[in-house]
Amino acid sequence: RRVAELHSKPQKKTEKKSKVPTHFDLSELPETELLFYKEPYKREFTADVLWKEGDYVVLDRTAFYPEGGGQPSDDGVLKSNGDKFEVLDVQKSGDVVLHKIDSENGVRTGEKVKGEINWEKRSAYMRHHTATHILLGALRSLLGDHVWQHGVQKGEESSRLDVSHHKRISEEKIQEIEKLANKIVFQDRKVNSLWMDRNEAEKKYGHSLYQGGVVPGRKIRIVDIEDWNAQACSGTHCTHNGEVGLIKIINRERIQDGVERLVFASGLPVLESLQEQEQRIKKSAETLRTSPDEIDKAVQKLFDQWKSAKKEVDNLRSRVADLKAEKLEKNSESFNNIQILAEKFEDGDSDELIQIGEILTNNNKNMVVILASGKTSANIIAMAGEKALEEGINCGEIASEAAKSIEGGGGGKPELGQGGGGNVEKLEEAIKMGVKICKKQASGDNNG
Ligand SMILES: [Zn+2]
Numbered sequence: 155r156r157v158a159e160l161h162s163k164p165q166k167k168t169e170k171k172s173k174v175p176t177h178f179d180l181s182e183l184p185e186t187e188l189l190f191y192k193e194p195y196k197r198e199f200t201a202d203v204l205w206k207e208g209d210y211v212v213l214d215r216t217a218f219y220p221e222g223g224g225q226p227s228d229d230g231v232l233k234s235n236g237d238k239f240e241v242l243d244v245q246k247s248g249d250v251v252l253h254k255i256d257s258e259n260g261v262r263t264g265e266k267v268k269g270e271i272n273w274e275k276r277s278a279y280m281r282h283h284t285a286t287h288i289l290l291g292a293l294r295s296l297l298g299d300h301v302w303q304h305g306v307q308k309g310e311e312s313s314r315l316d317v318s319h320h321k322r323i324s325e326e327k328i329q330e331i332e333k334l335a336n337k338i339v340f341q342d343r344k345v346n347s348l349w350m351d352r353n354e355a356e357k358k359y360g361h362s363l364y365q366g367g368v369v370p371g372r373k374i375r376i377v378d379i380e381d382w383n384a385q386a387c388s389g390t391h392c393t394h395n396g397e398v399g400l401i402k403i404i405n406r407e408r409i410q411d412g413v414e415r416l417v418f419a420s421g422l423p424v425l426e427s428l429q430e431q432e433q434r435i436k437k438s439a440e441t442l443r444t445s446p447d448e449i450d451k452a453v454q455k456l457f458d459q460w461k462s463a464k465k466e467v468d469n470l471r472s473r474v475a476d477l478k479a480e481k482l483e484k485n486s487e488s489f490n491n492i493q494i495l496a497e498k499f500e501d502g503d504s505d506e507l508i509q510i511g512e513i514l515t516n517n518n519k520n521m522v523v524i525l526a527s528g529k530t531s532a533n534i535i536a537m538a539g540e541k542a543l544e545e546g547i548n549c550g551e552i553a554s555e556a557a558k559s560i561e562g563g564g565g566g567k568p569e570l571g572q573g574g575g576g577n578v579e580k581l582e583e584a585i586k587m588g589v590k591i592c593k594k595q596a597s598g599d600n601n602g
Pocket of ligand 1: 283284287377387388389390391
């Protein structure tokens with residue numbers, strides 16, 4: 155779970171597709187008692203099965219959190235008479251919580267079951283949910299009260315928080331936000347979650363309560379981090395924010411005009427990421443024969459050296475091209491008012507061929523060059539000087555016709571044509587074809 159991986163990989167889809175089937179008649183069922191609000195750390199519970207249909211089960215009470223408020227549903231198991239059933243999905247329908255289990259013939263109405271929550275997953279959600287509130291508080295405190303939560307998605311490894319802000323958040327600002335958020339974490343403030351009358355809550359906290367969106371109902375659930383941030387929220391949270399552990403923003407991007415997305419992680423995974431990153435830096439430092447503290451300087455030095463070496467290589471290449479061109483010039487053949495030079499090289503890519511062609515056609519404006527090279531696949535280029543062009547030379551056509559011999563294709567403009575093909579054996583033939591077309595053009599036989 156390296157930071158870099160978290161950076162690049164798309165967020166794990168946590169939103170489940172399945173929703174409660176619409177034909178269920180749940181109207182006779184009482185409101186499910188929600189244990190995760192009263193006892194947020196409850197991992198196990200017993201309950202009575204009130205209703206079942208297919209693989210859906212309704213209990214009188216549950217500690218399974220149903221999907222909502224950007225928090226995916228809990229998973230875990232239901233145990234009954236020594237049998238164990240996976241809880242695959244939990245959804246709320248009105249005041250009733252439905253559990254989808256992995257069997258249609260599992261539990262029976264009227265029996266007692268024991269529920270066990272997948273605590274590793276849930277506690278990650280609790281930490282991330284609490285971290286979202288802390289971060290939002292830090293963002294509003296440092297960027298201004300116009301910052302509003304635009305969207306949120308909690309994950310097990312990382313979560314994201316989209317906020318409205320008129321400009322990009324700078325790297326320096328991100329660090330300030332991280333520092334402030336972590337300062338709040340280290341103060342281990344109390345997180346109070348309570349149900350309040352809507353009017354009363356609005357009077358006490360103002361409309362910034364609805365940073366996470368307006369919630370329905372006359373009674374709303376308020377999550378209040380002591381003297382820091384209060385929001386109407388239906389998710390599960392830690393009761394003390396020290397449990398969140400280190401908060402680290404691992405990525406930020408502009409997802410639409412006026413909306414910044416922050417991807418963050420919290421707790422032990424952050425430490426693990428930092429440890430892995432440290433290892434990578436140490437390894438790179440070893441390769442560069444320097445210390446991790448000096449690695450940025452070493453990388454800069456290496457980059458500068460590479461740049462000047464590349465410049466040197468380019469210089470040498472053009473010098474080699476000069477020398478080759480000089481040597482080749484003698485091999486050209488006069489035909490009517492043009493000079494034709496056809497040559498095959500063992501290696502060299504088309505860029506190199508063009509470089510040589512440029513020198514030759516600049517030195518001699520009457521020159522037409524047809525150059526080819528290839529080991530595993532064949533390249534062919536044709537270039538013409540200014541005066542050769544006036545004689546009717548069309549290099550695009552030369553390249554296109556020549557490339558047919560090497561079972562390929564080509565084309566281009568009158569002054570530069572390029573082609574390629576798979577049959578290297580036939581390169582000589584292709585060159586001969588190119589020369590033939592060139593002579594035809596120079597004789598005025600082409601295009602009437
Ligand atoms: Zn929340």
